[in-house]
Amino acid sequence: MQLFEKLIEYPDAERRVLDSTYQLPVEETPLGEALGLVLARDLRATVDSPPFDNSAVDGYAVRSADAEVGRTFPVVDEAPAGRPAQKSVGEGEAIKIFTGGVIPDGADAVVMVENTSGWGESFELKKAASPGQNIRDAGQDARTGSEILRAGTEVGAPEIALAATQGYGTLPVYRRPKVVVLSTGTELVEPGTRDLAPGEIFDSNSYAIVAQSREAGADASRLYAASDDAQTLRAAIEEALETADVVVTSGGVSVGEKDLVKSTLLDLGVEQVFWGVKFKPGKPLFYGKRDETRFFGLPGNPVSAMVCFDLFVRPALMGMMGREDRKRPRIRVYFEEDVVNKFGRMHAMRVSLRKTEKGWLASSVGAQGSGLVSSLTRADALALIGPESEGVRAGEPAEAIVLREERLL
Amino acid sequence: MQLFEKLIEYPDAERRVLDSTYQLPVEETPLGEALGLVLARDLRATVDSPPFDNSAVDGYAVRSADAEVGRTFPVVDEAPAGRPAQKSVGEGEAIKIFTGGVIPDGADAVVMVENTSGWGESFELKKAASPGQNIRDAGQDARTGSEILRAGTEVGAPEIALAATQGYGTLPVYRRPKVVVLSTGTELVEPGTRDLAPGEIFDSNSYAIVAQSREAGADASRLYAASDDAQTLRAAIEEALETADVVVTSGGVSVGEKDLVKSTLLDLGVEQVFWGVKFKPGKPLFYGKRDETRFFGLPGNPVSAMVCFDLFVRPALMGMMGREDRKRPRIRVYFEEDVVNKFGRMHAMRVSLRKTEKGWLASSVGAQGSGLVSSLTRADALALIGPESEGVRAGEPAEAIVLREERLL
Numbered sequence: 001m002q003l004f005e006k007l008i009e010y011p012d013a014e015r016r017v018l019d020s021t022y023q024l025p026v027e028e029t030p031l032g033e034a035l036g037l038v039l040a041r042d043l044r045a046t047v048d049s050p051p052f053d054n055s056a057v058d059g060y061a062v063r064s065a066d067a068e069v070g071r072t073f074p075v076v077d078e079a080p081a082g083r084p085a086q087k088s089v090g091e092g093e094a095i096k097i098f099t100g101g102v103i104p105d106g107a108d109a110v111v112m113v114e115n116t117s118g119w120g121e122s123f124e125l126k127k128a129a130s131p132g133q134n135i136r137d138a139g140q141d142a143r144t145g146s147e148i149l150r151a152g153t154e155v156g157a158p159e160i161a162l163a164a165t166q167g168y169g170t171l172p173v174y175r176r177p178k179v180v181v182l183s184t185g186t187e188l189v190e191p192g193t194r195d196l197a198p199g200e201i202f203d204s205n206s207y208a209i210v211a212q213s214r215e216a217g218a219d220a221s222r223l224y225a226a227s228d229d230a231q232t233l234r235a236a237i238e239e240a241l242e243t244a245d246v247v248v249t250s251g252g253v254s255v256g257e258k259d260l261v262k263s264t265l266l267d268l269g270v271e272q273v274f275w276g277v278k279f280k281p282g283k284p285l286f287y288g289k290r291d292e293t294r295f296f297g298l299p300g301n302p303v304s305a306m307v308c309f310d311l312f313v314r315p316a317l318m319g320m321m322g323r324e325d326r327k328r329p330r331i332r333v334y335f336e337e338d339v340v341n342k343f344g345r346m347h348a349m350r351v352s353l354r355k356t357e358k359g360w361l362a363s364s365v366g367a368q369g370s371g372l373v374s375s376l377t378r379a380d381a382l383a384l385i386g387p388e389s390e391g392v393r394a395g396e397p398a399e400a401i402v403l404r405e406e407r408l409l
Numbered sequence: 410m411q412l413f414e415k416l417i418e419y420p421d422a423e424r425r426v427l428d429s430t431y432q433l434p435v436e437e438t439p440l441g442e443a444l445g446l447v448l449a450r451d452l453r454a455t456v457d458s459p460p461f462d463n464s465a466v467d468g469y470a471v472r473s474a475d476a477e478v479g480r481t482f483p484v485v486d487e488a489p490a491g492r493p494a495q496k497s498v499g500e501g502e503a504i505k506i507f508t509g510g511v512i513p514d515g516a517d518a519v520v521m522v523e524n525t526s527g528w529g530e531s532f533e534l535k536k537a538a539s540p541g542q543n544i545r546d547a548g549q550d551a552r553t554g555s556e557i558l559r560a561g562t563e564v565g566a567p568e569i570a571l572a573a574t575q576g577y578g579t580l581p582v583y584r585r586p587k588v589v590v591l592s593t594g595t596e597l598v599e600p601g602t603r604d605l606a607p608g609e610i611f612d613s614n615s616y617a618i619v620a621q622s623r624e625a626g627a628d629a630s631r632l633y634a635a636s637d638d639a640q641t642l643r644a645a646i647e648e649a650l651e652t653a654d655v656v657v658t659s660g661g662v663s664v665g666e667k668d669l670v671k672s673t674l675l676d677l678g679v680e681q682v683f684w685g686v687k688f689k690p691g692k693p694l695f696y697g698k699r700d701e702t703r704f705f706g707l708p709g710n711p712v713s714a715m716v717c718f719d720l721f722v723r724p725a726l727m728g729m730m731g732r733e734d735r736k737r738p739r740i741r742v743y744f745e746e747d748v749v750n751k752f753g754r755m756h757a758m759r760v761s762l763r764k765t766e767k768g769w770l771a772s773s774v775g776a777q778g779s780g781l782v783s784s785l786t787r788a789d790a791l792a793l794i795g796p797e798s799e800g801v802r803a804g805e806p807a808e809a810i811v812l813r814e815e816r817l818l
Contacts, residue, residue, distance in 0.1 A: 031600060031616055032619060032631075035620050035623055035624070047605060050610060050780060051605055051609070052607070052608065056778075056780070081594060081595070081596040081608070082595040082597070082608050082609060083595070083596075083608055084607050084608045099660070100594075100596060100610065100709065102607065102608045136778065136780045140778065140780070140781065141780060141782055141783050148783060149786065156620070156624070156813070157617050157618075157620035157621040158617070158715065158782070158785035158788070159786055160613075160616050160617055161613045161614070161616065161617035161620075161711055161715060161782050161785065162782045162783055162785075162786055163600070164600045164611055164616045164617070165610070165611055165782050166611070167601060167605070168600055168601060169599070169602065170601060185490060185491065185509075186490070186492070187489075187490040187492075187509060188491070191572070191575075191577055191578045192576060192577060192578015193578065195576075196456060196460055196576070198511065199461065199492055199493045200460075200491055201460060201574070202574055202575065202576045204571075204573035207441060207569050207570065207573045208566050208567070208573070210441060211441070211444050211565070211566035211569045212566040215444070215565070222441075251490075300509065301508070302574070306566065306567065306570060325815075329818040369545065370465070371459060371465070371549070371550060372549065372550050373458070373567070373570050373571045373574050374571055376567035376570065376571075377558065377562075377568055377571055404565070405814065405818055406734075408818065409738040409740070
């Protein structure tokens with residue numbers, strides 16, 4: 001029996017996903033909501049930052065030439081942050097100033113209150129001052145018109161701070177992809193609602209895929225449809241295709257005659273980019289598109305579904321958000337024991353990692369069955385074995401895709 | 410003039426924050442919202458997973474002893490996922506089965522449809538089968554009662570998948586801290602609303618601190634209060650103390666007489682844990698508590714505020730959420746050039762990192778002024794210099810706190 005028209009290799013499948021990924025529209029997004037998104041345009045300074053010469057400390061603005069130890073200065077005015085002094089600093093005079101206060105005319109230094117006899121109508125100086133001391137020059141952080149952030153930068157807290165100092169209330173960022181995760185299958189029971197009847201299992205894939213989508217930065221939601229009812233399924237897929245940037249299903253893309261998903265998709269105008277990858281776990285992966293919407297039909301086995309998400313869906317989502325680091329990082333690992341791959345296709349083997357003097361040592365997390373969800377909680381990375389070779393010998397290097405970066409530091 | 414009663418060392422300040430951090434209450438949280446939170450209790454399997462022997466493929470359930478190449482099998486029933494077959498498999502018979510379907514009585518193997526003449530009333534077998542082939546045994550992923558996840562585990566997508574397979578609709582996790590960020594200062598203008606008048610600056614700190622809080626996993630919001638108006642300020646602090654787990658201000662904790670924040674705090678019953686750390690950037694850091702609420706008065710300079718957040722507030726938030734990795738990771742770095750610290754207190758120097766054969770090479774991002782927000786966008790880590798020594802010589806190691814872990818892979 002002929003099943004998949006043409007299985008393709010993993011790198012080819014990855015390339016086809018990345019090649020067909022486009023950046024989502026740019027939206028002017030309120031500063032507070034831009035965290036984790038990617039700048040679509042260079043940002044330039046709109047003002048000098050700081051906008052004026054100001055004091056780095058609490059103290060007195062003086063002329064440095066007058067600042068002899070032991071001298072008493074009359075305090076003629078004050079300059080709190082936000083309210084410049086009315087007067088200027090004449091010879092032998094001082095103006096009380098606070099951190100961020102505008103340096104008054106005439107002054108060229110600020111003496112810290114710690115180096116005086118204290119706050120008052122006048123004070124005695126205990127330490128000399130040099131020109132420019134404790135003054136932050138206008139424009140020292142950014143000059144009007146200069147580039148402050150580059151297109152392609154991921155917006156973190158420092159970038160938000162920098163944009164705010166320049167008065168940007170919004171940032172031009174690629175918007176988050178909307179992911180709809182279809183949960184299909186009459187055997188599925190919603191966790192926490194009731195006990196299982198014979199033949200039933202709890203739905204885990206749709207929860208996992210929503211979580212993975214959110215970890216990638218997408219807005220994700222679940223949509224349930226009983227897959228045995230062709231009309232319900234068709235309506236759900238139609239709704240998903242119309243509302244989402246990316247639709248993800250798990251199961252229903254294999255070769256069983258009960259698998260309605262694929263036929264429904266083609267019927268709804270989804271163009272198949274590929275179906276079937278020489279890859280374990282995840283051979284029956286389906287990828288298609290309809291206009292701007294992308295459709296991933298992940299395998300139904302939980303491990304296959306999550307691994308295929310990481311290797312194919314996640315890079316697509318990252319690309320849609322304008323991320324340059326679309327793919328998970330790869331590192332070199334080596335095995336302490338021989339690792340065999342007799343599957344004739346690339347095996348993304350779940351491994352735990354341990355740092356040694358020689359580098360990263362990988363060990364299989366144990367049985368690699370695609371139903372073993374617990375194995376994924378123990379996996380730090382996916383070691384890529386084959387398909388050219390039938391395995392990797394102990395001590396030889398292999399490439400591994402890091403799943404949990406935070407565990408590697 | 411005496412300013413801070415008693416400056417303490419950075420490690421002492423960090424210890425006092427961590428020692429006074431408590432875990433927030435455990436809440437049964439819907440599975441879909443538990444991402445990134447920490448399990449407060451061990452989770453045990455409530456059912457065998459999978460709950461029954463089931464098929465790993467689409468094909469036919471048979472007796473392996475009958476499975477000779479070339480034999481024709483009548484198909485007597487079917488077992489799609491979720492609906493066990495009514496009949497059992499007799500000698501020489503087969504039952505059509507789909508991935509996840511219950512293995513019918515009598516059968517001890519499943520032959521893939523790929524290894525048959527195809528779907529039909531009967532089929533011819535093209536490849537022999539061995540006992541147990543393509544069968545996933547009940548309980549192979551987890552046995553009822555066995556521990557599946559440990560208290561203290563951070564909930565990622567694999568943990569959500571595993572809990573879902575066990576029917577957990579909610580997870581017992583420490584709840585997210587509520588952070589209220591007070592924005593105080595009459596010199597502050599909301600970014601994006603209007604141009605600056607003389608002496609004014611755009612508010613950046615409260616945006617940055619909210620972003621940092623969210624990056625740490627907290628729920629964070631801003632609250633504006635003009636700091637020059639004692640009554641408005643007092644009302645805002647009171648409101649923040651009553652609604653938040655953690656209140657954060659920036660500015661107003663220095664020694665200027667305009668700094669009302671600290672006196673208002675003490676007046677409102679906030680107990681000072683420390684005020685003033687021998688640390689650069691961030692000497693005037695204030696830390697206090699009132700009942701279960703924690704109060705951080707960060708310095709007003711943007712870089713000081715953000716660095717102090719990372720080193721003091723973030724570990725407190727992580728601890729409240731039950732995270733074991735409360736502090737940011739530290740690595741050893743070395744400098745190519747001598748680095749000087751003449752401040753007499755520990756300097757957390759903003760550095761960029763580069764991987765070399767010898768290890769991580771650190772370079773200062775440039776001028777280290779605490780108003781230079783742009784420097785933080787270029788910093789990968791904070792190298793800790795001093796206070797015992799007056800610097801680090803080229804080639805000597807220093808410790809560095811990693812700010813952007815993702816840049817290190």
